[in-house]
Amino acid sequence: MARNTFDQDEELSQEFNWSYYKRMGTYILPYKKPLLKTLIVIIIANMAGMLGPYFTKLAIDDVIPNKDYKMLAILGVIFLLSLLVIGYSMRYRIHSITEVGQDVLKDMRSAIFEHLQKLPFSYFDNRPHGKILIRVVNYINTLSDLLSNGLINLISDIFSVVITLVVMMMIDFKLTLYSLVLLPVLFALVMVIKKAQRKAYQELSNKQSNMNAYIHESISGIKVTQSFAREEESYQTFLDISNDYRVSYMKAVKIQFLLWPGVQNISVITTCLIYFVGIQGIGVNVTTGTLIAFIGYINNFWNPVINIGNFYNSLITATAYLERIFETMDVEPDIKDKPGAIEMPTIKGQVDFENVVFRYEEGRNILDGINFSVKQGESIALVGPTGAGKTTVINLLSRFYDVNEGSVKVDGIDVRDVTLESLRSQMGVMLQDTFVFSGTIIENIRYGKLDATEDEIIAAAKVVRAHDFISELKEGYYTVVEERGSTLSAGQRQLISFARALLADPKILILDEATSSIDTKTEELLQVGLQELLKGRTSFIIAHRLSTIKNSNRIFYIDRGKVVESGTHEQLMAKRGLYHHLYQSQYDLLKVD
Incomplete structure (x- = not known):
């Protein structure tokens, strides 16, 4: 099997396009009510999170020096309550947003599957089926983290950053400016990484698609592989394709993980800078409580910034997959209803x-x-x-x-x-390559008429001479057949398809x-049933x-x-x-x- 059949990467030349996320928003919009509830809970949790550093400042600067034990106890109780609010909010947020995220994924997967049903034969003839399958399953699943955590957490983190900045400025404006001095370095780092990361994940999606296509076809053609004793050659081809995927994956994650340590280092350097400026009194004059509170708020500020950086990483990664998903959904069916098409009369x-x-x-x-x-x-x-x-x-x-x-x-x-x-x-179409679905024989025949009774199904099978061989099976009409009817002979599959067509009454x-x-003997029997099948149509x-x-x-x-x-x-x-x-x-x- 020639390796280059599966090593042809699909190219997407367009630039990074934010419209993909606007389009994904149409799938999120129906769930705006649960998202709004979650957002309110997150805002409450963020407000509660602001209390800790401020209470620390009050305790160190005023309450402890004045030996006001009652006020210290009150602050402790309120702080404990705030932690309980934050804990409950996190629990609610995780459950709610995960449920919404999975619902959105279900809707997107349903939309792409429904669209695939409308595409012409040529679309499937020109592409390995594994490359189509990976878009419906793997690429959609890749968006899970982005939808289940990313979007709502982004709003939460942005809100947290804004509130933290406001509180920091109210406490000490100059010290706040020192806290932001390294932000331009962060923005520069993001811009450098963005392009390389998107390109790396585009390449990774190609290699993943190639591997999926090869595995799918290898399984479908396993009888041919074993018949010609080509297992070793097939395995070597798989190793080559799998290694390409591994190399691409390692390259992609190396680029992706550059951002997190970069943001983390900027956060640590900023904390050191605030300690240095506060202790040395360089342009500021702050109390010990204020300095410690500021360090707490800096963590409140940079932790969301780190989360936003991780979200941005996920965003760039997801873009490579969204491109593939929407590329498939943008394929226009060659054959479709024209405007004003009428219903075909009987x-x-x-x-x-x-x-x-x-x-x-x-x-x-x-x-x-x-x-x-x-x-x-x-x-x-x-x-x-x-x-x-x-x-x-x-x-x-x-x-x-x-x-x-x-x-x-x-x-x-x-x-x-x-x-x-x-x-x-x-109309009824019966092809040489008869398709039998996994399931029972009676379900396969009923596919022609979903509301058919068991008596109608048996009657149809008798007409086309399928009843005899079905009755000889261990479970009769309720015998379970494997995918593509592999446990049946080709002739048996065709007799089942004849019964299915007769039941549909095209x-x-x-x-x-x-x-x-x-076979010739079965054909002689079938000719009588076939004349019944053709009668009147x-x-x-x-x-x-x-x-x-x-x-x-x-x-x-x-x-x-x-x-x-x-x-x-x-x-x-x-x-x-x-x-x-x-x-x-x-x-x-x-x-x-």
Whole structure:
């Protein structure tokens, strides 16, 4: 497995953008009431925290020299009460803000997951699924600390800094100015670190994404890895990618942790400066109580500043992840409801392709002016060489893509004029790679009609000949199947998907190689059920195994983006054209086998 498949870092060229946080604020806004309550509690706690140093000043300068034991006891009791208020406030703040933070994360994760449901197939085809998964899980989780502690604590710390400064200035204005003399050094340190830290965490998010993508694909392809005995090569590739992540992580945290010791050292130097200035009386004349109180207030000042610095660190770190999250959420679906789209009426089944031209890239038409009309209830088979445009036809009908020219109409209504949900909910699509969800078999079949009864589910399974093998399982319909139905055979998975499609009762049914994984004996049984499945509904069948389409009302032979032959099996065989040649080739191969 080539390593460079996963070593292609995603680049984001835009500069640091505060609008990300304004946008994140839209997820926080619904929780403004609990946040306001928490903020009030924090303000009360900060006010209580101001009492300690001031009481210390009073005690040292006045109460103790005057031997006023009663006042000393009163100050002690009030100080003890203030500590209880601070303790309760901290407990309330932690519980409240953690709950709000997790609710916000849940809303953001729900929003990005909902958006992913609307993105086109091309988005998932062009990206390793692990790189998509990491944005929904890991990157969202990375914001947890920022939301659970950071934002509300920032407000608390800013309020604490302001109140502390006001109190310090009321006590001694000049000494306060000495306390702030090193603030410019702090600002300079922040500006130096900011750019390097953001770049380092962007690189880290890339390496984390690469590793997640490789692990995801390695697990999905573990059977192939073991079949070719490539475990050692796979492990070596993982070690290389994991080491890239480790190097990036160490680089990022080294830069991140530069700020904390920087602020801590500035705080210690400031404290030493105040002691020196106060003791030497350089431009100030302060009492011992005032000096000790000031040291207490300096701690009250610098501790929040350190917290703000740590928050800023988290902010820069989170930005690298927010960029990835909002980049995904900003991807516009290629196919979406146009303004004023109407609900699709109950489909009868008339389908018309009128001068349809479609291309994935400029200059190469996949469908080139294709025209046909299908009546309600007709069964249409699409055959032809690989790449001729068969699957494109059904993708346009389901509106997974839009035509470049011409129109696709259902019951005379252009599919672009109706909502996607109202169109697709009345259509059933069964693919060669049948997907079975983890859970019970009955839940998988019920996916076609969520309010179906058990009797309806069993009836559908009997029609498509799935009931017999399900009944033989240990738990029957309540047998739990693993992810992607790995405990079932490919044929069994397809029979379950047939039952699911029949239960949904789609008005238009699309079968894209849906019987390819079913053995010949099962197929013979299924043909009876398949006729029941097709009865009364318009159907489009793509099949390379031509024996499965002989009973279709019409067969379209598609080549180079055009319908070059059409008719019943008998009519096309009589023409002795392309279809006859294709059928005869398969028949000869079967005779050889």
